[in-house]
Amino acid sequence: MSKVNLNDLKARIEAADVYALAKRTPCQLAPKLSLEYGRNIWLKREDLQDVFSFKIRGAANRIAGLTDAEKAKGICAASAGNHAQGMAAAAAHYNTKAVIFMPITTPMIKVHAVQAAGAETRLIGESYDEACDAAINFSNESGAVFIHPFDELDVISGQGTVGKEILEQMPRTPDAIYVCTGGGGLVSGLGTWVKAVSPTTKIIAVEPEGAATLKTSLEAGEPTPLNKVDSFADGVAVKLIGKNTLEISKSVVDECILVTNDEICAAVKDVFEATRTVVEPAGALALAGLIKHAREGSAPSGDCVVTISGANVNFDRIGHIVERAELGAGEEMLFAANIPEQAGAFLNFVRALGHRAVTEFNYRFAPTETAHVLVGIKTKSSDERADVVSAMDAQGISVTDLSEDRLAKRHLRHMVGGRASPDVEEVIYRFEFPERPGALTDFLVNLDSRWNISLFHYRNHGSSTGHVLCGFQVPNDDVKALEESLSKTGYPMSPETENLAYDYFLRA
Incomplete structure (x- = not known):
């Protein structure tokens, strides 16, 4: 039994204050993919947000709820990219100072985007966990409000508006929604809304084989850290899922499937051919899961929605993605x-x-x-x-x-x-x-x-x-x-x- 009241969480999603910053992104039919895989495939285009990721929703909702006193103290966060950009944009909108701690391995395109939004960046440690420890210490010392990237209910509620929009936009009730999954904020928020409104719609979490934090923790029955995390799909490269997101996922996720890096790269190519947009590996993760399911004969035969979750891909990674999909190369x-x-x-x-x-x-x-x-x-x-x-x-x-x-x-x-x-x-x-x-x-x-x-x-x-x-x-x-x-x-x-x-x- 979930420790989080799902009825309360649904009400939070209903009241989430995201649209001062977030867009109602389209849910588009992908004709070529639909024809190829014999079912209607719809793309929920969160890559079209101003920060190129759904993370703006959770950040906007969380910061909108701060008191004036909290805004005066500022906020801080730890992130390898997408949460950081959402926090920076939301902090600028609500006129509060943001200090973002990022691993030194963070692609500079993401660091520069955070700085361009007006936030201060501090590159510390070689992993998210080290950056997170530094952010928490900073919060304790300065009084700035630390905002977790996925395990706070206001953040989860903001991400849940993706599910609300999908059901409002679809011409028919979808048979399944495939969701990219890292820390679990999106799948738990989206799943809470969808299961409350359309309980027959399957919620399928998709993770990389090398970063299966949800599947590992579901099998263990409690949050269980991974010994090793493959950072190829850096947007979902999470060592330990959240306590709240795991408990919610136990109630709303029907299945958790894993895909390889090669399958992710092939899905990046598929998204490009369908939209002419180059998404990051995590952004194509859900589509990779649907395609794998369809090839195995496990996917529902009706309408299937996939979350295209982000397009913050570092330019120098595109060559490697192409190489994995079609043996491409880069320059130097x-x-x-x-x-x-x-x-x-x-x-x-x-x-x-x-x-x-x-x-x-x-x-x-x-x-x-x-x-x-x-x-x-x-x-x-x-x-x-x-x-x-x-x-x-x-x-x-x-x-x-x-x-x-x-x-x-x-x-x-x-x-x-x-x-x-x-x-x-x-x-x-x-x-x-x-x-x-x-x-x-x-x-x-x-x-x-x-x-x-x-x-x-x-x-x-x-x-x-x-x-x-x-x-x-x-x-x-x-x-x-x-x-x-x-x-x-x-x-x-x-x-x-x-x-x-x-x-x-x-x-x-």
Whole structure:
């Protein structure tokens, strides 16, 4: 039995004060998708809000209810993007100061949008949880009102107006509504209204396989933190669902399904073809769930609505999304560098890069005096390329700019490789690095210098976590000692030495 009174929550949704800032977004039929999947598919276009996300609803309703004394003290929040933008816009409208705490891995497009709305941003920590702790401490010290992104009833009530609008706009009662789900604010608010008015309509929560916080907690019967969260769909990358949202979801959610990142990317493409809008991965999550259900034969045959929840996609992520859906690529400065094949040379090279954002890193050991490295980095302008070359020259590193070399950009970057010496055992590991300046340097500094790196590959995918493939030469077969050294870096790792692809292309 829910601890939240659902009748009271429905009344809160009815009275929610959102339309000073939020739009009544359309619920549009998608003819091509409907034809392809044999049922009427409707898109609830929350990507058309001024902040490109439904989050403006909860933020507007919560801040509208503050007293004058509370508004005078200001508000604070923690968010990786969409809640932050909603809070900033609502705070500006109601003339109260907003301080938003965001992880340092937050895409800058979201940080700049929050700042443009007049809010102060503070980048702290590498995860939402660290930023949230900082926001709560700030609230306790300053008196500013902390507003949770999904677990407050006024926020949930604001999000619930999405469900109210859907039932008002649909020509017929929908058979099912598929809802993108992270912390649960949208699915619990929407579900409360819909189940009260149309109890036969199924509410289906859709989550990424790597961030199944609702499904995990429903199975456990209580809020249960995930050990690991895949941040690809960053708008729903939540480690722990809310207490209120879980209790409400127990009463209103009929089913919870999981989709892969590839399925999400394909849905982003489908939304684009239907609307000519590029939505963020979380924005296409619900459609990915419906398509999966339809292909499995589990989706209702009548009218199905999906929430298109947001379009705050970082530009540099679009290439990765396209690549996952259709093998696309992106742009940056690409250069070749020659470094001495000796211990410590790799660390010196990384230090010479400074805090520049690396998009790709290809290196393979060769039994010669000089190692060849192919690197891609982000640059603000073409003029910065000369600065990179100068920085490398200062360290005695010879660099060749390949940014305009079509062969290098289209082919060579994906073909760099080789095989290590067969005289020394090599082991391969896959790592997850926080996507922040200095992460690679920290890794190399903490790594025991006796281990020679024989392979290194990294490519930026625009998310908060970088994926790295790294090889090490292990004299005397002392793998245990290597793994003890690697554990000190603090970065998650998985062995890949027995991977079949490694056998085919990389093993000596």
